[in-house]
Amino acid sequence: DSGVTQTPKHLITATGQRVTLRCSPRSGDLSVYWYQQSLDQGLQFLIQYYNGEERAKGNILERFSAQQFPDLHSELNLSSLELGDSALYFCASSVGAAAVDTQYFGPGTRLTVL
Amino acid sequence: GENVEQHPSTLSVQEGDSAVIKCTYSDSASNYFPWYKQELGKRPQLIIDIRSNVGEKKDQRIAVTLNKTAKHFSLHITETQPEDSAVYFCAADYNYGQNFVFGPGTRLSVLP
Numbered sequence: 001d002s003g004v005t006q007t008p009k010h011l012i013t014a015t016g017q018r019v020t021l022r023c024s025p026r027s028g029d030l031s032v033y034w035y036q037q038s039l040d041q042g043l044q045f046l047i048q049y050y051n052g053e054e055r056a057k058g059n060i061l062e063r064f065s066a067q068q069f070p071d072l073h074s075e076l077n078l079s080s081l082e083l084g085d086s087a088l089y090f091c092a093s094s095v096g097a098a099a100v101d102t103q104y105f106g107p108g109t110r111l112t113v114l
Numbered sequence: 115g116e117n118v119e120q121h122p123s124t125l126s127v128q129e130g131d132s133a134v135i136k137c138t139y140s141d142s143a144s145n146y147f148p149w150y151k152q153e154l155g156k157r158p159q160l161i162i163d164i165r166s167n168v169g170e171k172k173d174q175r176i177a178v179t180l181n182k183t184a185k186h187f188s189l190h191i192t193e194t195q196p197e198d199s200a201v202y203f204c205a206a207d208y209n210y211g212q213n214f215v216f217g218p219g220t221r222l223s224v225l226p
Contacts, residue, residue: 042216042219056213099214102160
């Protein structure tokens with residue numbers, strides 16, 4: 001157990017809908033990262049927050065957005081969902097903001113868009 | 115931005131043999147190279163990492179080597195066991211440590 005929690009574990013929804021994925025980092029960690037992993041695909045970095053502020057952006061679609069709250073938990077919002085958005089979404093946390101700080105991954109949320 | 119290539123994409127070895135996975139990166143400023151193991155249906159877990167001021171690092175049966183001049187690094191697993199079967203991802207930082215990018219992964223199968 002990495003200490004990073006994600007809810008829900010599974011999510012099934014329809015095209016065009018909007019969902020929110022939640023992540024709680026390890027105690028003491030200030031950074032939260034979001035990744036998308038499609039079937040048989042690698043990990044695609046979406047976005048990073050550090051202490052409430054957006055720090056780095058990867059291949060995140062405009063239909064997706066995220067935020068980190070004062071208690072450091074983070075939410076990833078996915079809207080106008082398409083079939084291709086079906087994937088495993090991981091969040092990871094680290095103590096600092098730099099890439100050299102070890103990232104600890106949560107268990108993931110499996111999103112299925114029908 | 116940084117581009118990380120990883121080879122092979124799949125690798126099968128007999129139990130007890132060694133496995134080697136290689137990654138190349140493009141950003142000469144990269145300084146940090148972690149390796150993650152992801153078992154089926156589970157989260158990626160850091161297994162070893164190396165920083166650019168070190169050429170080799172070992173942890174029991176796992177070792178990583180780094181060649182900064184050639185911009186490649188490799189994961190070596192010796193005396194492989196069935197529980198080593200997983201997908202392995204390499205990664206490299208870029209943009210002066212602002213972030214990092216993963217390789218596409220290697221599916222390792224250790225055959226009993």
